[in-house]
Amino acid sequence: MKSLQVKVTVLATVITALLIGLAGALMLVSQRQQIITQTADSSRLHYMCSSVNCVQLHEQTPVATPGMLVRYASTEVRPDLSLWPFTDLRETPYQLIGEGPQRSSEEARSTAYEAQLQLNSATTTLLSVLASITVLVSVTVLAAASRVLRPVEVMRAEVAEINEHNLTRRVPVPSSDNEIARLGATLNETLDRVHRTVEDTRRFVADASHELRSPLAALRAELEIALSHPHMADWPTVVKAALEDTERLQELTTDLLLLARLDADALDKQDTVDLTAVVQREISRRGMVTLEADDHVLVPGRRAQLSRLLGNLLDNAERHAGTAVIVRLRGGPSATLEVIDDGPGIPEADRERVFDRFTRLDEARTRAAGGAGLGLAIARRIATRHHGTLEATDAEGFRGIRFVATIPTGIPQPRKAAVMAQQRVGDEVWQYLNGSIISTHGHIPEPRPVPRPELDWDLIFGEHQPVHS
Known part of the structure; x- marks a missing residue:
């Protein structure tokens, strides 16, 4: 019995039969007592007895009252009826109750016979009615369940036909709101x-x-x-x-492997990360960056992933900035990390598309200058894994683009803004070219070694780190 409509029908039938059976039993008990009472009343005979004999009293027949002392008596037949409708009517037990003269057994047996026959007829009729009601309820429930579950069967058949070659098919939705x-x-x-x-x-x-x-x-x-x-x-x-x-x-393969791991793994193991320290460490290896950050902004998450998020945003900002890149970090119920550059900006229609994988916009985002188009996709995926968001909006105060990442902290944190680093002073504009910082006034400081990119082995491979030969 695997069909849901059959199970529902059987359950409804059993419950209905139990309830109707209980009601029928109570009705039969009441009917039995009523028939016994009616039989006793109809079979009762009244007598006026003296010390010599008894005279039956009739309603319309006058009776002379003897001069001697008399008494009144009565007798009645009280049958012991059975609720089983297939009992032998001739063997119906009975009792003669009263102080009057004894009545013939044939008369008493005939009275009990008629009473049991009346009860059997009432029992058969009641059982037929109850059985008809039960069958009607079963048929009604079966039809209703079949009608209600028909759309589900249609949906099941449609879903069974969907495979990797026809994913555009959809199940029909009924017009009713249920x-x-x-x-x-x-x-x-x-x-x-x-x-x-x-x-x-x-x-x-x-x-x-x-x-x-x-x-x-x-x-x-x-x-x-x-x-x-x-x-x-x-x-x-x-x-x-x-x-x-x-x-x-x-x-490219490192980024692809990282994306695959970010999509597959859940962020189940989290640490308390000082986001301020992560930001300071990341911008210490870069030029042309101004940092405004609160002290000790703590967030739950993975340090390596959050560092990669900021690094990708800074790589994108430095690639397209004109003269300045600003990083702002604010605490609170959600840590807000902003990376702003004064580059050509991103058209509003493309600000969501830039987070797609392998997306490049115009000639400024070619393979030579813009990479493979995975940096912003990785950054947003990391923000999403930390239950946060990453959006691109208008830059404040000048032409460019602002990337805003929010990471929930779960705890209120003090806000104390402080300028941590400023690489542009007065009218001097520093340019970061090939690992060296060249001033516009002609002074050339000592070349700064280019930091080698650190691969986040723990982020990419987890516990299975490669063996360096």
């Missing part, structure tokens, strides 16, 4: 999310394949040309170009 309609709407919303996820995955695989194919093709072409004319090749230049393509492949 649980079935809400179930259909929820199924369609779930199918929409699955469809978007599958399409994003397909597009991501295609874009990743394209991005990986370009440096591989360039690397193969350089090596094939060099090997075809080994005596004419400038091998240091060839090796340097091959190393650049290899580094690009490494960065």
Whole structure:
């Protein structure tokens, strides 16, 4: 018995039968007592007795009152009726109650016979009515359950036909506003999310394949040309170009592996991270950055991931900034991290699209200058994993773009703004080129070594860190 409508019908039938059976039993007991009382009343005979004999009294017959002392007496037949409708009527027990003369057994047995026959007829009629009501309830419940569950069966059949090749199909939603309609709407919303996820995955695989194919093709072409004319090749230049393509492949595969891990793993293990220290450490290796931050902004999360979020935002800001990059950090119920640059900005229509994977806007975001288009996607995914948000809005006070990341803290924190670092003083504009800082006034300070990019092995591989050879 696997059908839900059959189970509902059986359950309703059993409950109805129990309730109707209980009501029928009470009605039969009451009917039995009523028939016994009526039989006793109808069979009662009244007598006027003297010391010599008894005379039966009739309602319309006058009786002479003897002069001697008399008394009145009566007798009645009280049958002991059975509720079982298939008992033998001739064997119906009875009792003669009263002080009058004894009545013949044939008369008493006939009276009990009629009473039991009347009760059997009432019992059969009542049982027939109760059985008819039970059957009617069963048929009604079965029809109603079948009608109610028909849309569910249609939805099930439609969902069974959906596969990876026809994800655009949707289940029909009834026009009525009930649980079935809400179930259909929820199924369609779930199918929409699955469809978007599958399409994003397909597009991501295609874009990743394209991005990986370009440096591989360039690397193969350089090596094939060099090997075809080994005596004419400038091998240091060839090796340097091959190393650049290899580094690009490494960065791209590292970002892809990081995205895969961010999508697959849940942020179950969290630490208390001093976001102020993370920001200070990150901007200490950069130029052209002004920091305004509260002291000791604490958030729950992963230090490596939050550092990667800020690093990607700063990479994007430095790539497109004109003269200044501002970082602001504020505490409170939610930590707010702002990265502002005075570059060309992002059109309002594209401010959501820049967070898509492998997205580049205009000529300023080519592979040479804008990377693979994964930095902002990784940053938003990290913010989402920390139950926060990352949005792009207008910059305040000057042309450019402002990225605002919010990370819930869960605790109120004191707000004390302080300028922690300022790399631009007066009218001097510092430019960060190839690891050196060059002043516009012609003074060239000591070159600052370019910090080597640190791979977040713990962020990428978790507990399974690579073995360095």
